[in-house]
Amino acid sequence: MTAATSPRSVLWLARQEGLISWRDLAYLMTAGGRWRMRSVVIWIVIVIVIMHAIAWGMVGRYAGMTLDAPPRQLVALTGSIGLGYFLMLSQSLEQVTRLFYGRGDLDLLKSSPVSLHKVLGLRVLSVAATTTAMTLFIAAPFIDVLVYRGGLHWLSGYGVAAASGLATTGVALALTAALFDLMGAKRTRLAAQVVAALIGSAFIIAIQVVAITSIGSMSQATFFQSDFAIAHAPPASSWAWIPARAILGDAVALVLVLAIGAALLIAPMLIFAARLGEYALAAATADGAPGAKDNAGPTAIFLGRFRKAGAGSLLRRKEWVLLLRDPWLASQSLMQLLYLIPPAIFLWRSYGNAQGALVVLAPVLTMAAGQLGGGLAWLAVSGEDAPDLIATAPVSERRVILAKIAAVLMAILAVFTPFLIALAGRSLTIAAVVLIGITLAAASSTLIQVWFRSQAKRRYFRRRQTSSRIATFAEAFSSVAWAGATAVAASPSWYAIGPAVIAVLVLFGTWMIRPK
Amino acid sequence: MARAFCRTRVKRKTMLARDMTANGAGALTQNDALAVRGLRKVYQRPAVDGLDLTVRAGEFYALLGPNGAGKTTTLRMVSGLLRPDAGSIAIFGIDALKQPTAAKQITAWVSDEPMIYDKLTPLEYLAFVAGLWSIAPDAGERTARELLRWLELTPNADERCEGFSKGMRQKVALAGALVHDPRLIILDEPLTGLDAHAARLVKDVLLERVRQGCTVIMTTHILEVAERMAERIGVISQGKLIAEGTLDELRGKAGSKVGDTSLEDVFLTLVGSTQRRHDDRVE
Numbered sequence: 001m002t003a004a005t006s007p008r009s010v011l012w013l014a015r016q017e018g019l020i021s022w023r024d025l026a027y028l029m030t031a032g033g034r035w036r037m038r039s040v041v042i043w044i045v046i047v048i049v050i051m052h053a054i055a056w057g058m059v060g061r062y063a064g065m066t067l068d069a070p071p072r073q074l075v076a077l078t079g080s081i082g083l084g085y086f087l088m089l090s091q092s093l094e095q096v097t098r099l100f101y102g103r104g105d106l107d108l109l110k111s112s113p114v115s116l117h118k119v120l121g122l123r124v125l126s127v128a129a130t131t132t133a134m135t136l137f138i139a140a141p142f143i144d145v146l147v148y149r150g151g152l153h154w155l156s157g158y159g160v161a162a163a164s165g166l167a168t169t170g171v172a173l174a175l176t177a178a179l180f181d182l183m184g185a186k187r188t189r190l191a192a193q194v195v196a197a198l199i200g201s202a203f204i205i206a207i208q209v210v211a212i213t214s215i216g217s218m219s220q221a222t223f224f225q226s227d228f229a230i231a232h233a234p235p236a237s238s239w240a241w242i243p244a245r246a247i248l249g250d251a252v253a254l255v256l257v258l259a260i261g262a263a264l265l266i267a268p269m270l271i272f273a274a275r276l277g278e279y280a281l282a283a284a285t286a287d288g289a290p291g292a293k294d295n296a297g298p299t300a301i302f303l304g305r306f307r308k309a310g311a312g313s314l315l316r317r318k319e320w321v322l323l324l325r326d327p328w329l330a331s332q333s334l335m336q337l338l339y340l341i342p343p344a345i346f347l348w349r350s351y352g353n354a355q356g357a358l359v360v361l362a363p364v365l366t367m368a369a370g371q372l373g374g375g376l377a378w379l380a381v382s383g384e385d386a387p388d389l390i391a392t393a394p395v396s397e398r399r400v401i402l403a404k405i406a407a408v409l410m411a412i413l414a415v416f417t418p419f420l421i422a423l424a425g426r427s428l429t430i431a432a433v434v435l436i437g438i439t440l441a442a443a444s445s446t447l448i449q450v451w452f453r454s455q456a457k458r459r460y461f462r463r464r465q466t467s468s469r470i471a472t473f474a475e476a477f478s479s480v481a482w483a484g485a486t487a488v489a490a491s492p493s494w495y496a497i498g499p500a501v502i503a504v505l506v507l508f509g510t511w512m513i514r515p516k
Numbered sequence: 517m518a519r520a521f522c523r524t525r526v527k528r529k530t531m532l533a534r535d536m537t538a539n540g541a542g543a544l545t546q547n548d549a550l551a552v553r554g555l556r557k558v559y560q561r562p563a564v565d566g567l568d569l570t571v572r573a574g575e576f577y578a579l580l581g582p583n584g585a586g587k588t589t590t591l592r593m594v595s596g597l598l599r600p601d602a603g604s605i606a607i608f609g610i611d612a613l614k615q616p617t618a619a620k621q622i623t624a625w626v627s628d629e630p631m632i633y634d635k636l637t638p639l640e641y642l643a644f645v646a647g648l649w650s651i652a653p654d655a656g657e658r659t660a661r662e663l664l665r666w667l668e669l670t671p672n673a674d675e676r677c678e679g680f681s682k683g684m685r686q687k688v689a690l691a692g693a694l695v696h697d698p699r700l701i702i703l704d705e706p707l708t709g710l711d712a713h714a715a716r717l718v719k720d721v722l723l724e725r726v727r728q729g730c731t732v733i734m735t736t737h738i739l740e741v742a743e744r745m746a747e748r749i750g751v752i753s754q755g756k757l758i759a760e761g762t763l764d765e766l767r768g769k770a771g772s773k774v775g776d777t778s779l780e781d782v783f784l785t786l787v788g789s790t791q792r793r794h795d796d797r798v799e
Contacts, residue, residue: 307643307653314647318633325635325676386631389692392595393648394621 013119017126048141055141063150067248075233076224077244083203085164088135090200092172095127097192100176100185100283116277121269124173124276128265132165153249160246160254163261170265177272177279185282190328197335208342311395315403319380320411332461333375336368337415358423358430362490363483365419366437370479373412373442375461377449380404383458405446412442430490437486444478444507451514474510478503548606549573549700549731555593555603557755563589565755566603571733571748573608573699576726578746579735582787586755587735591702594733595625607700621649624693628705630685634678638669638688641677642695649696656695663691667717683714690718694725701725703734707741719745743779751786759786 026040065073099120109119139161146154175195179188211223223229234240246253309317323330381404384390390400416438424431452471456464464472481503489496550571557564564586571577581587592598594605596616605612605619612619632641639660646656664670667687672680677688686706693701701722707715722732723745736742742749749766751759759769767777770785 309647311648311650314644318636318644321640322633322635385633388595388597388625388627388631389645389648391597392620392623392625393645394617394650395648396617 010118010122013114013122017122021126021130051138051141052144055145059142060145060149063146063148063154065150065248066153067245067250069248071230071233071236072225074241074244075229077247078241079207079224081160081164081243081247083207084135084139085168086199086203088131088164089168089171090196091134092127092131092168093175093192093196093199095130096124096169096172096176097189097196099123099127100180100280101189116280117273117275120276120280121273124169124269127172128166128169131169132162135161135165154247156249156251156254157247160243160257163257166261167264170263170268173265173272174268177268177275180279180282185279185285189283190331193328194331197331198338201335201338205338205341209345212342212345311393311399312403312406315390315395315400316407316410319404319407322385323376323379323411326458329379329458329461333372333379336372336375358426359487359490361419361423362430362434362437363487365416365434366441366486367479367483369412369416369438370441370445370475370482372415373408374445374449374475374479375464376408376411377405377446378464379458379461380407381449381453382456382464383461384455385458387455401450405443405450408446409439409442412438429492433486433490433492437482437489440503441479441482441486444482444503445475447507448474448478448510451511454515470510470513474506478506478510481506547572549575549608550594550733551604551606552590552594553604555590555605556601557586557589557593557598558601562755564593564600567752567755567757569750569757569760571731573731574726574729575731575747576723576745577731577733578742578749579733579752580737580739580742580749580783581735581752585752587752588704589755590752591625591704591733591735595623595702596620597625622699624696624698624701626686626689626693626701626703626706628708630682630689632677632685632688632692635676637672637674637676638664638691639673641688642691645692646695651696659697660691660695663694666721667691682709683711686710687714687717690721694721698730700731700733703732705735705737707736707738739779739783749779751783753787 062073062077065077069077109116136158139157143154143157143161146157176188176192179191179195183191207223211226242253243257246257323333381401391397393400420431420435423434448471452468454468481499484499485496485503488499548570550569552567552569555564555567555569556562563584567586567590569590579587579591589598593600594607594612596612596619600613607619607623610619610622633644636644642660642663643656646653646660651659661670661673664673667690669684669687669691672684677685680688686709690706693703703722706718710718719741722734726732734742734746743763748760748762750757751766759766761769763779763782766779766782766786770777770782
């Protein structure tokens with residue numbers, strides 16, 4: 001053993017961190033199952049091929065772009081970079097927050113004679129490496145297609161992606177530190193998670209809202225190509241185009257982007273390095289703080305005190321109370337509803353127009369209901385906190401499941417009722433079709449979660465997709481199929497039967513392969 | 517206060533017994549709280565292997581065994597948490613496999629890892645449990661408040677459980693098991709991780725319940741607890757009941773003199789000899 005790799009040295013710690021990160025990655029890929037590495041590799045190859053095919057269709061036509069590209073194309077490219085950057089920042093913020101609050105081995109490290117800020121500093125670097133690797137993995141198919149069809153100058157896209165990975169980790173660290181200082185350790189975790197979710201969706205929503213209010217379309221692609229966007233874009237000499245110019249092969253711009261990315265990571269690390277250990281200790285203290293008082297809170301009316309109620313009613317109300325009292329879970333679930341803001345604005349703007357405009361909303365609302373239903377169903381069914389209590393209660397399993405399904409569907413209907421009322425004011429037929437669509441989409445996602453239920457902690461809500469990829473894909477496919485059926489039915493056309501049959505077949509196929 | 521609480525409960529128990537006898541239900545006249553026959557559960561290897569076990573009504577029964585002996589699997593099957601591969605389970609004469617809801621109505625389960633709702637307060641949790649077991653609201657609330665007082669949780673009754681220590685969580689789980697007045701309480705390592713005071717409280721509550729006529733089955737690795745509390749002790753090894761009886765009877769089976777040997781020595785002798793026999797068979 002050399003001095004550099006002797007216990008407690010930076011390299012030794014880095015090796016340990018690398019091993020843990022690799023195991024985490026392997027777990028994410030195999031969902032904890034005993035997969036052979038060969039199977040994992042085959043899956044990765046399949047995913048890469050599919051991603052290249054998707055990239056070919058999406059960006060192939062932009063391959064001819066050069067540094068002399070017209071403003072219209074620069075706007076589109078910069079918009080895509082911005083979208084990717086905000087999504088990465090959202091991911092980085094979650095990962096950096098997890099560094100301080102994850103218990104795992106952090107207690108062991110805190111109690112060891114190893115310098116805590118050294119360990120946490122290494123972990124921040126590990127987040128930067130993971131984020132960068134993930135960004136490169138996702139960006140690679142698009143860059144490869146552009147290089148193949150447009151020329152080697154597109155290779156600089158890898159540099160921009162790497163710089164973005166470094167920059168987002170640095171900004172995430174600065175944001176987390178600011179939250180610790182401003183809000184204290186107890187509120188930082190929730191605040192960071194909410195901010196992360198907001199950042200992840202804010203860019204898309206903001207663009208859609210601007211698109212609706214300016215050009216009357218919900219499509220981002222149409223907006224970036226619009227005269228409105230070009231007219232309001234910065235001048236050609238603006239710094240705003242530097243990332244786009246770097247991707248297009250401008251060496252100076254690329255060096256600048258890489259330097260800014262590195263600086264944005266290194267500066268917060270230097271500034272906050274000495275305080276990383278303090279944040280971790282504060283986070284651990286916040287975890288043991290006493291719970292909130294709930295003798296008269298607004299949610300108390302849902303569960304109430306001792307009163308006569310059937311088991312079904314009790315179980316439904318319990319689910320709602322647990323969700324409403326957990327701001328993180330509520331925010332994670334309801335965050336999907338942020339995507340309903342653009343349709344809501346669209347609905348408001350199109351209220352006096354022809355019914356054709358309203359038809360656009362039908363698939364959006366149905367898709368959102370399917371996704372929200374899947375999340376809520378996972379929480380109610382797989383995320384049951386006291387499974388032993390429910391299993392040993394004198395209530396049949398069928399009754400328990402029915403109560404949980406009802407809890408999910410009633411919550412979905414409560415969320416979508418304002419939209420349905422607004423739609424009904426304009427067209428009763430479209431409102432009825434959307435009501436049927438969101439009910440079927442939410443019920444399908446709920447059933448899939450019931451068939452593929454597997455006990456898990458509620459805090460793993462964000463990782464629920466890893467426990468069953470079949471359930472995740474089935475949920476997505478059924479939601480898409482129901483959304484299609486609702487859109488066609490709202491037009492109106494009997495051809496809606498086609499996607500509806502596909503949705504039913506997806507459900508039937510999923511039921512056939514459910515774990516028994 | 518605790519005595520008043522106990523008197524109320526003994527009175528209720530007596531009334532219940534009288535009612536059931538008058539109704540001809542006859543369940544309380546049976547001597548067996550639990551009768552397990554030929555119970556079997558196989559994972560990669562048999563976890564429980566044709567187990568026969570009888571626990572009499574109103575007794576405190578301790579189930580002991582080394583790690584992986586099949587204690588928890590057995591009790592989880594009895595509680596309805598696991599489906600056995602073979603065998604029968606009767607709780608006060610009710611076939612727990614054919615009439616699970618009826619069997620669960622009179623049974624309570626407490627595990628070593630208290631699973632309660634972090635976002636509920638103890639009082640709300642007990643209201644929820646009482647509702648699941650269809651306990652009349654007035655009686656449920658009275659019992660819940662008495663249990664919280666007895667378990668020294670009254671000051672925390674309206675606090676969410678998320679900040680509770682392991683001991684407090686275990687006490688809430690125990691209160692949940694008792695709030696519906698079960699006739700059979702099954703506990704899997706309920707004292708694990710509790711401090712001396714909390715452990716004493718839990719033990720006192722269980723002993724009081726037995727005095728009132730309730731049956732308690734408990735697994736524990738703390739042999740001193742079994743020695744002091746249990747009327748009869750069962751020793752399970754490799755999925756089979758290898759010895760059963762009072763402490764003196766077990767001493768006899770282990771070849772020790774009565775009053776001469778601790779339960780720890782008896783346990784190690786019994787389990788050791790079974791293990792040796794098993795190893796010999798394997799060889």
